[in-house]
Amino acid sequence: MVYKLVLLRHGESDWNAKNLFTGWVDVPLSEKGVEEAKRGGTLLTEAGVTPEILHTSLLRRAISTANLALDVADLHWIPVKRSWRLNERHYGALQGKDKKQIRDEYGEEQFMQWRRSYDVPPPPIEAGSEFSQDTDPRYAGEPIPATECLKDVLERLLPYWDEEIVPDLKSGKTVLVAAHGNSLRAIVKHLDNISDEKISGLNIPTGIPLYYELDENLAPITPGGTYLDPEAAEAAIAAVANQGK
């Protein structure tokens, strides 16, 4: 049995375009992001990949991206499950801050440690501050973080992966996960068994479906999966890596 999984990072958001740390701040897609999302749907259709169930985060950039892509693919009707456990990494006190300014103020090393190290979280966000989510009703009763490193993301994501996504995969359904740069990096790390060091060099582009076929142990048949537009993915990956420069 081959299991089929599609990972889709949301299209460009308003804050991606402005180069701001976003995390759990619920910003919309930019116009370019809307187009990227629709193109994601076209790429699915052209590749003959047909998602049968959707999992998204609770953030509108992922939800809107999935809706737009699935609408184009005429699959807007498939069942959906949502969880904060698929949210972007919580960026703590960096949420709402300009990436270039933070890089200039703290230096490249600290900037990259906060942005891409596996286990060093940024400083926590202050409860009640402008970009904090502590009173947001969608998270009521949930053990939500005040900052996260990628290791924290993987730890909060894995229960959802094991309890909700794996059973859907094992039922034979093609599963679409619409989420975020860092929550998808966590899934890719888990699937491809990438080391804590090597994961810092992995970036996920916006709006380009990453298709995996998995064996009976849920190990990727093609390591790293396949971007449905490999050329566009290569350029977009470089752009993500260079943010803040």
Ligand SMILES: O=C(O)[C@@H](CO)OP(=O)(O)O
């Ligand atoms: O700001 C963020 O939330 C993320 C994704 O856009 O940024 P980065 O790629 O720097 O981790």
